[in-house]
Amino acid sequence: xxxxxxxxxxxxxxxxxxxxxxxxxxxxxxxxxxxxxxxxxxxxxxxxxxxxxxxxxxxxxxxxxxxxxxxxxxxxxxxxxxxxxxxxxxxxxxxxxxxxxxxxxxxxxxxxxxxxxxxxxxxxxxxxxxxxxxxxxxxxxxxxxxxxxxxxxxxxxxxxxxxxxxxxxxxxxxxxxxxxxxxxxxxxxxxxxxxxxxxxxxxxxxxxxxxxxxxxxxxxxxxxxxxxxxxxxxxxxxxxxxxxxxxxxxxxx
Amino acid sequence: xxxxxxxxxxxxxxxxxxxxxxxxxxxxxxxxxxxxxxxxxxxxxxxxxxxxxxxxxxxxxxxxxxxxxxxxxxxxxxxxxxxxxxxxxxxxxxxxxxxxxxxxxxxxxxxxxxxxxxxxxxxxxxxxxxxxxxxxxxxxxxxxxxxxxxxxxxxxxxxxxxxxxxxxxxxxxxxxxxxxxxxxxxxxxxxxxxxxxxxxxxxxxxxxxxxxxxxxxxxxxxxxxxxxxxxxxxxxxxxxxxxxxxxxxxxxxxxxxxxxxxxxxxxxxxxx
Numbered sequence: 001x002x003x004x005x006x007x008x009x010x011x012x013x014x015x016x017x018x019x020x021x022x023x024x025x026x027x028x029x030x031x032x033x034x035x036x037x038x039x040x041x042x043x044x045x046x047x048x049x050x051x052x053x054x055x056x057x058x059x060x061x062x063x064x065x066x067x068x069x070x071x072x073x074x075x076x077x078x079x080x081x082x083x084x085x086x087x088x089x090x091x092x093x094x095x096x097x098x099x100x101x102x103x104x105x106x107x108x109x110x111x112x113x114x115x116x117x118x119x120x121x122x123x124x125x126x127x128x129x130x131x132x133x134x135x136x137x138x139x140x141x142x143x144x145x146x147x148x149x150x151x152x153x154x155x156x157x158x159x160x161x162x163x164x165x166x167x168x169x170x171x172x173x174x175x176x177x178x179x180x181x182x183x184x185x186x187x188x189x190x191x192x193x194x195x196x197x198x199x200x201x202x203x204x205x206x207x208x209x210x211x212x213x214x215x216x217x218x219x220x221x222x223x224x225x226x227x228x229x230x231x232x233x234x235x236x237x238x239x240x241x242x243x244x245x246x247x248x249x250x251x252x253x
Numbered sequence: 254x255x256x257x258x259x260x261x262x263x264x265x266x267x268x269x270x271x272x273x274x275x276x277x278x279x280x281x282x283x284x285x286x287x288x289x290x291x292x293x294x295x296x297x298x299x300x301x302x303x304x305x306x307x308x309x310x311x312x313x314x315x316x317x318x319x320x321x322x323x324x325x326x327x328x329x330x331x332x333x334x335x336x337x338x339x340x341x342x343x344x345x346x347x348x349x350x351x352x353x354x355x356x357x358x359x360x361x362x363x364x365x366x367x368x369x370x371x372x373x374x375x376x377x378x379x380x381x382x383x384x385x386x387x388x389x390x391x392x393x394x395x396x397x398x399x400x401x402x403x404x405x406x407x408x409x410x411x412x413x414x415x416x417x418x419x420x421x422x423x424x425x426x427x428x429x430x431x432x433x434x435x436x437x438x439x440x441x442x443x444x445x446x447x448x449x450x451x452x453x454x455x456x457x458x459x460x461x462x463x464x465x466x467x468x469x470x471x472x473x474x475x476x477x478x479x480x481x482x483x484x485x486x487x488x489x490x491x492x493x494x495x496x497x498x499x500x501x502x503x504x505x506x507x508x509x510x511x512x513x514x515x516x517x518x519x520x521x522x523x524x525x
Contacts, residue, residue: 113411
């Protein structure tokens with residue numbers, strides 16, 4: 001594959017107060033690839049994900065060292081507009097978190113806060129996003145009903161549509177299927193497969209099979225460090241380190 | 254042990270029931286159409302209490318018009334923006350103490366500051382500001398409570414799409430907190446409606462047959478009217494039914510407002 005580098009972390013350290021959650025992370029993320037971050041709870045994989053769109057800024061007493069690049073831009077540079085950054089690097093959370101608004105307004109939200117008022121443009125973009133999220137056929141008759149009436153799986157796909165409506169370049173997914181049943185999970189996984197044609201996707205998951213199914217590259221984290229990174233196929237079939245092999249076969253973690 | 258707790262809890266309901274029983278049994282005969290739609294006559298021994306009802310409504314609405322914007326803004330600052338520290342602790346200390354100030358002190362403050370120093374005179378305006386100050390801690394408290402109840406996932410979702418902090422608060426957090434905020438506002442109104450001391454120096458007068466035409470007019474008010482009839486009326490004993498009747502109207506107003514708040518809250522909760 002001849003994919004180009006989209007994001008990268010260089011010597012990244014992250015602290016919650018005095019606790020160091022990430023130790024010297026170096027990792028590269030490529031366009032049109034899905035990178036999975038795996039590892040036991042508390043290993044720092046979600047923390048890294050949240051460093052990539054600076055969601056960790058919201059935590060007081062936290063501190064970042066090192067660099068994160070989006071294309072050529074260093075996102076922790078003081079001149080960077082965090083709000084604009086988050087439009088380029090979208091995020092889907094662990095639990096579906098639609099707003100208590102209509103389905104339409106949920107998807108249109110990101111555009112509205114960008115000051116877009118053109119109704120036909122909004123309608124078009126909402127439809128495209130819902131189609132990309134494979135939700136359109138299920139909700140096209142009830143766009144103006146509350147989003148909270150959707151099932152968990154539909155809500156999560158709505159959240160993906162909402163994130164995509166602002167046309168980000170990178171999509172961060174923090175255990176996007178962990179609160180869903182197997183069928184809904186399967187839909188999300190198929191969706192990820194489609195979406196990588198358009199986006200750079202970085203996904204945190206606790207589910208080994210899921211990482212194996214959806215990702216091209218897998219990084220295994222333990223205690224805030226990267227233990228091993230490789231092509232997913234290689235990492236799952238011929239891990240270089242015993243620690244990795246123990247984890248992916250379920251002997252620890 | 255459990256039994257004692259149960260008795261204590263039941264005592265609340267019993268106290269309210271006894272109070273209502275007394276008010277209703279002694280006051281209901283006084284209540285009729287004339288009573289609700291006419292001003293008092295014959296040195297307030299006959300006639301109605303319309304100016305008092307209007308006055309209390311004006312003061313309550315005025316108080317909420319003052320306290321709601323200031324209170325909600327304060328709560329948003331404290332809960333969404335302020336970083337924990339000495340200034341926030343100081344502000345909270347101030348709010349807690351404001352809540353503990355006796356209402357008669359608010360009355361004297363209103364008299365000294367609004368009526369005299371700012372030359373507003375005894376008026377709806379001065380009374381509303383005084384009652385507003387009294388209601389402020391209630392509004393701030395209930396608004397903060399409502400903001401706390403908004404899940405952080407909403408904030409994260411909004412910020413994660415690239416909304417600014419203010420857009421997040423305005424478009425997502427406030428709408429979600431609205432039921433709680435409005436419930437607090439209504440409870441604040443009902444508190445303000447029943448207060449006597451803060452308005453007796455700032456807004457209410459012994460007697461005025463005319464209805465207010467501007468916010469700078471002085472007015473009659475239900476709680477103060479009861480106080481006047483019961484302590485300084487021309488014939489205290491003969492006007493007992495009027496006193497109970499007035500009290501009944503006041504408590505109906507207050508309970509009615511609380512009831513609306515409860516229904517509104519439960520309806521919005523069900524819609525979640």
